[in-house]
Amino acid sequence: MQAAKTTTSHQTVAISGAGSGIGQALAVHFAKQNWQVVLIGRRPSALQATEALCRDQAPSRAIMMCPLDLSTQDAQAKAEAWIHQTNLKSLDALINNAGQFVRGETLSADLADWTRLYEVNVLGPLRLTRAFYPLLRQSRGAILNISSTLGLKGTADTVAYSASKAALNNWAQAFAVQAARDGVRVNTICPGLVDTPIHSFHEAADKEKTLEQLRHLQPLGRVGRPEDLTSLAYALCASGSEWTTGAMLNIDGGIHLV
Numbered sequence: 001m002q003a004a005k006t007t008t009s010h011q012t013v014a015i016s017g018a019g020s021g022i023g024q025a026l027a028v029h030f031a032k033q034n035w036q037v038v039l040i041g042r043r044p045s046a047l048q049a050t051e052a053l054c055r056d057q058a059p060s061r062a063i064m065m066c067p068l069d070l071s072t073q074d075a076q077a078k079a080e081a082w083i084h085q086t087n088l089k090s091l092d093a094l095i096n097n098a099g100q101f102v103r104g105e106t107l108s109a110d111l112a113d114w115t116r117l118y119e120v121n122v123l124g125p126l127r128l129t130r131a132f133y134p135l136l137r138q139s140r141g142a143i144l145n146i147s148s149t150l151g152l153k154g155t156a157d158t159v160a161y162s163a164s165k166a167a168l169n170n171w172a173q174a175f176a177v178q179a180a181r182d183g184v185r186v187n188t189i190c191p192g193l194v195d196t197p198i199h200s201f202h203e204a205a206d207k208e209k210t211l212e213q214l215r216h217l218q219p220l221g222r223v224g225r226p227e228d229l230t231s232l233a234y235a236l237c238a239s240g241s242e243w244t245t246g247a248m249l250n251i252d253g254g255i256h257l258v
């Protein structure tokens with residue numbers, strides 16, 4: 001029989017891409033549940049903005065910042081050095097959320113976009129997972145990848161992005177089998193269209209018009225908000241889902257159905 005997962009009153013989550021959009025909403029949600037949060041991303045100013053929001057929710061909890069470019073070859077070593085420097089001793093969940101999006105078709109897309117998206121969307125999660133895995137193994141923790149409905153079914157004008165997310169999904173399921181031996185769970189959420197800075201319409205002057213047009217494509221009648229993802233993401237990381245691994249959960253207003 002395997003040892004039960006140990007839970008402490010100070011559970012800790014590390015979230016990449018925590019300076020904006022879905023990652024920021026996840027950080028605030030976990031802080032609200034009284035978790036310690038490690039915020040990972042490239043822009044310190046964006047991480048500081050999220051830190052302030054988290055502090056409002058959980059003034060007594062440690063909010064840590066780990067500025068890191070996940071697309072670089074030394075990202076794993078830098079994350080390991082950060083863990084060592086900060087003396088982080090325990091981690092219960094890692095959320096591989098950071099990602100980039102670009103449009104492009106097969107015959108015309110810039111190959112540099114393929115390389116960049118592969119570095120950020122596939123190798124980024126791999127690098128962070130390798131760096132934090134010893135702590136996750138120790139806590140019998142959880143990994144959650146934020147993928148995309150486009151990783152399940154690509155579209156002609158998002159080929160590099162869709163392929164990168166499909167690779168992420170494939171890796172997650174393969175690794176879930178291996179990590180299960182350590183009691184570590186690996187799950188994936190595939191969001192549909194969510195209103196965040198990843199989309200050019202997010203800051204556009206005619207945003208409401210665009211949202212109205214997109215609304216009609218969504219079975220549940222609206223584009224998502226980052227907060228639409230937080231409860232189920234939390235459930236997949238927290239105690240209560242100890243028997244769930246390799247899951248691929250669509251949270252997308254039903255768009256994968258049409």
Ligand SMILES: NC(=O)c1ccc[n+]([C@@H]2O[C@H](COP(=O)([O-])OP(=O)(O)OC[C@H]3O[C@@H](n4cnc5c(N)ncnc54)[C@H](OP(=O)(O)O)[C@@H]3O)[C@@H](O)[C@H]2O)c1
Nearest residue numbers: 017020021022042043069070071098099148193194196198
């Ligand atoms: N919004 C949607 O419609 C949608 C749909 C499906 C899936 N998703 C996925 O959801 C995740 C979050 O995206 P979002 O919608 O919340 O967009 P977002 O606000 O643009 O968030 C992406 C985050 O990733 C970080 N990031 C980008 N490149 C990075 C790098 N090289 N190293 C470290 N961090 C990096 C960015 O922070 P810095 O620039 O500071 O590094 C940013 O905070 C992504 O994986 C995305 O593919 C989004």
